[in-house]
Amino acid sequence: MNQNTTFAPWADPNAKPLITFDNVTKRYGTFTAIEKMNLSIYPREFFALLGPSGCGKTTLMRMLGGFEEVSEGTITIDGQNMKGIPANKRAVNMMFQSYALFPHLTVADNLAFGLKRSDMPKSEIDGRVEEMLRLVQLQKFAKRKPHQLSGGQRQRVALARALAKAPKLLLLDEPLGALDKKLRQETQFELMDIQEKTGTTFVIVTHDQEEAMTMASRIAVMDHGNLIQVDTPDRVYEAPNSVYVADFIGDVNIIEGTVARLENDEAELSWAEGQPSIRALAGSGIDKGASAAFAIRPEKVAIATEDPTDRHNRVQGHVEDIAYLGNISTYYVRLENGTLIKAQTANNRRIARRNITWKDKVWLSWTDTAGIVLQR
Numbered sequence: 001m002n003q004n005t006t007f008a009p010w011a012d013p014n015a016k017p018l019i020t021f022d023n024v025t026k027r028y029g030t031f032t033a034i035e036k037m038n039l040s041i042y043p044r045e046f047f048a049l050l051g052p053s054g055c056g057k058t059t060l061m062r063m064l065g066g067f068e069e070v071s072e073g074t075i076t077i078d079g080q081n082m083k084g085i086p087a088n089k090r091a092v093n094m095m096f097q098s099y100a101l102f103p104h105l106t107v108a109d110n111l112a113f114g115l116k117r118s119d120m121p122k123s124e125i126d127g128r129v130e131e132m133l134r135l136v137q138l139q140k141f142a143k144r145k146p147h148q149l150s151g152g153q154r155q156r157v158a159l160a161r162a163l164a165k166a167p168k169l170l171l172l173d174e175p176l177g178a179l180d181k182k183l184r185q186e187t188q189f190e191l192m193d194i195q196e197k198t199g200t201t202f203v204i205v206t207h208d209q210e211e212a213m214t215m216a217s218r219i220a221v222m223d224h225g226n227l228i229q230v231d232t233p234d235r236v237y238e239a240p241n242s243v244y245v246a247d248f249i250g251d252v253n254i255i256e257g258t259v260a261r262l263e264n265d266e267a268e269l270s271w272a273e274g275q276p277s278i279r280a281l282a283g284s285g286i287d288k289g290a291s292a293a294f295a296i297r298p299e300k301v302a303i304a305t306e307d308p309t310d311r312h313n314r315v316q317g318h319v320e321d322i323a324y325l326g327n328i329s330t331y332y333v334r335l336e337n338g339t340l341i342k343a344q345t346a347n348n349r350r351i352a353r354r355n356i357t358w359k360d361k362v363w364l365s366w367t368d369t370a371g372i373v374l375q376r
Contacts, residue, residue: 009044015042017042018041018077018078019040019076019201022073022074023037024036025072026063026068026070032225033056034059034060036073037060037226039230041203043201044199045218046204046216046217047203047219048218049204051207051221054224055225056225064169066086066090067094077168093162093167094162095170095171096173101154102146104145105145107143107144107145107146110146110157112164113161129142133160136159136160136194138156138160152183156190166200167200169200169201169203170200170203171203171205175191176191176206176211188214188215209250219232219233229242241284243293243295251298251330251342252295252298253295253296253298253301255271255278255341256271257272257278258270258271258291259288259290261288262282262288266281267286267292268280271294275315275335275337278294279313279368280296280313280369283372283373292373292375292376294373294374296366296372298343300366301343302343303331303345303356304365305363313365313370314364315341315364317335317339319356319360321358324347327346328345328346
């Protein structure tokens with residue numbers, strides 16, 4: 001995360017948002033893409049819109065950029081109502097996945113192109129281009145054409161061009177989608193660094209959870225035109241507000257049952273005949289006797305050959321499969337009632353956990369605060 005612990009304007013009632021969506025709805029004929037959305041995004045945020053294809057995140061971004069009209073409600077940027085204001089009159093720039101660089105122009109000329117058509121004095125343009133080249137560390141490539149650059153370098157040219165006019169807001173539509181995994185991970189940290197240096201508010205659209213978790217100050221998880229949860233990455237991961245969010249972000253075990261007991265912040269889930277109840281944190285909105293689901297991350301589940309008698313939450317099964325991923329191993333354990341639970345361990349030794357293999361009888365256990373009971 002690029003923001004330090006004191007950066008949390010959303011927690012300050014006196015902080016003024018840069019962007020507000022007030023009951024924003026977007027319809028295409030009879031289809032509603034976005035429904036009565038309320039959202040505030042603050043200056044200097046790196047804000048991620050995350051969700052599956054068709055959830056409305058790109059529509060939301062296009063309305064911000066001025067490429068789509070709002071059907072109902074109001075979008076304001078820096079206190080100004082955006083109704084009727086075209087894309088080229090907004091203090092907003094957009095960086096597309098395709099980068100859309102001019103192939104016949106050099107890197108420097110690509111950066112200068114928009115500046116020459118702005119109200120920036122001609123005497124300042126060369127200096128601004130040089131500043132942008134320094135920002136993305138491409139000074140040596142100023143005279144090259146886009147086809148002479150790698151994918152990562154073209155991505156940085158597109159970013160520099162989008163930032164050249166110093167927009168208050170930069171919209172990034174799946175900006176790292178064309179890069180391979182290793183380069184994508186490196187570029188995530190470059191983007192965070194550049195965002196921090198410029199102080200520009202970034203809003204990124206992505207379907208990549210890891211990307212959002214790495215870069216964003218806050219994440220908006222979307223589904224069918226609605227905001228399901230808007231929170232910091234750690235809260236979205238550790239305290240999802242629904243089964244949908246728990247299932248969408250990262251890897252998770254979901255066990256369905258009935259709330260047998262509810263006391264303060266703790267819940268007890270009755271889930272299978274002959275199995276002990278599960279004790280866990282209580283999510284919001286659950287009631288005693290109601291159907292609910294227990295969500296726990298695989299890395300919070302311990303695996304052992306001996307019965308961990310000091311824990312209430314413990315179940316027995318046999319190892320059905322093992323996925324070795326180098327730094328971690330995931331054990332797929334089938335319980336006696338047929339439930340499959342994943343347990344993950346870090347391979348912090350050269351030859352780790354060789355004592356557990358396929359078909360072995362094992363115990364899985366977790367603490368009372370490792371998972372959360374959520375409303376179905």
